[in-house]
Structure formats: C-alpha cells, structure tokens
Amino acid sequence: AKFIKSETKISGLPKADKPEYAFIGRSNVGKSSLINMLTGQKKLAKISSKPGKTQLINHFLINDTWYLVDLPGYGWAKVSKTKKIDWNIMINDYISNRGNLLCLFVLIDIRLDVQDIDLEFMNDLILKGVPFARIFTKADKLSKNKAQSMVARHNKYLKKHWEELPPTFITSSETGYGREEVINYIEELNSL
Numbered sequence: 001a002k003f004i005k006s007e008t009k010i011s012g013l014p015k016a017d018k019p020e021y022a023f024i025g026r027s028n029v030g031k032s033s034l035i036n037m038l039t040g041q042k043k044l045a046k047i048s049s050k051p052g053k054t055q056l057i058n059h060f061l062i063n064d065t066w067y068l069v070d071l072p073g074y075g076w077a078k079v080s081k082t083k084k085i086d087w088n089i090m091i092n093d094y095i096s097n098r099g100n101l102l103c104l105f106v107l108i109d110i111r112l113d114v115q116d117i118d119l120e121f122m123n124d125l126i127l128k129g130v131p132f133a134r135i136f137t138k139a140d141k142l143s144k145n146k147a148q149s150m151v152a153r154h155n156k157y158l159k160k161h162w163e164e165l166p167p168t169f170i171t172s173s174e175t176g177y178g179r180e181e182v183i184n185y186i187e188e189l190n191s192l
C-alpha cells in the first residue's frame with residue numbers, strides 16, 4: 001500500500017481509473033485503523049483516540065491496482081460547526097460523483113444500537129444508488145456471542161425499513177478479525 005494524496009476537492013483527486021473503496025462512519029468508529037489493519041501497515045492512515053482526526057479525502061494505492069480511501073467521520077467530531085458542514089459537502093460531493101467507487105463501507109461500532117445518523121446516511125445512499133456494505137468495528141470489545149446478538153439487533157431493526165440487507169462484515173483492527181472476509185469481498189468486486 002502506498003499513500004497517494006490528501007485532498008479537499010473532488011477536482012483534485014487521483015484519476016478515477018481504478019476500482020476504489022472508501023470507509024465512512026461516525027468519528028472515532030475506526031475507519032483509519034481498519035485501513036491499517038487491512039493493509040498490514042500500522043502507520044499508513046493516521047489514528048487518534050480524539051474524534052475528528054481524519055479531515056481530508058486520503059487515497060492509498062494497493063498493489064498498483066485499486067484504491068482504499070480514508071474519509072473524515074460524521075457525527076461527534078470535536079471540530080467547529082463550519083468544518084463539519086464543509087466535510088459534509090465534501091463527502092456528499094465525493095460519494096455522489098466518484099464513478100469508480102465500487103463500494104462504500106459504512107462502519108458501525110458493534111457496541112452501539114442503531115444510530116439515527118447511520119440510518120439516515122445509509123438511507124441517503126440507497127436513494128442515491130451508491131453501493132455500500134456495513135462493517136461492524138471493534139469486535140474485540142465484545143464476546144463473540146454478544147457481537148452476534150448486536151448484529152442481529154441491527155438486522156432486525158433494518159428489516160423493518162429495508163427490503164434487503166447490505167453485505168455485512170464484523171472486524172477488529174486490534175486482532176485482525178474479519179480481514180480475510182473484507183479483502184475477499186473487495187477482490188470479488190475488483191474482478192467483476
């Protein structure tokens with residue numbers, strides 16, 4: 001994996017000529033950590049215990065053939081209101097106009113019940129026709145049983161709103177749990 005660039009504007013992004021996968025979700029959910037876990041490079045994406053660490057669109061090139069993209073979070077980042085609005089515009093612009101974005105991974109902290117902000121965001125993706133999948137993060141924080149029951153709770157709730165559930169993964173960036181599954185899914189989309 002190779003860091004390519006950080007950008008604030010769609011016009012400045014790398015050419016959209018390779019498959020691309022981006023990670024989104026509430027601030028602090030573990031987007032940057034997951035990119036490091038997937039690539040096996042602990043210091044590739046910048047991580048912080050303080051929400052609001054990632055502030056730009058960060059492109060990483062994998063095996064010279066596809067991109068992983070780290071995005072700022074939505075929700076409770078400790079940054080100014082104007083900055084949050086700017087991020088929302090930037091993210092919206094990015095997901096609506098990036099033709100090579102094959103899947104947007106929406107990250108969800110496995111310890112939490114369905115959050116309105118995640119539901120709103122995913123509903124908007126459905127409206128826009130943006131392909132997405134869910135990744136539950138920080139699975140190491142719960143027992144395997146508890147983790148499964150949290151996912152079941154989410155699914156039960158979403159089934160009331162949606163006809164079908166998106167592809168779903170459970171991961172831990174601490175232990176590497178779920179790495180194979182996410183990478184296999186990406187490789188599958190790459191080969192389509």
Ligand code: GTP
Nearest residue numbers: 027028029030031032033048052053054073138173
């Ligand atoms: P922003 O860039 O601020 O939106 O956050 P982010 O979603 O990129 O989160 P980041 O990867 O920076 O991680 C936030 C905090 O959660 C850090 O303290 C990480 O060490 C921790 N963390 C991330 N993933 C995991 C995980 O799988 N398990 C545990 N135990 N902690 C994690």
Ligand code: MG
Nearest residue numbers: 031032053054
């Ligand atoms: Mg981050």
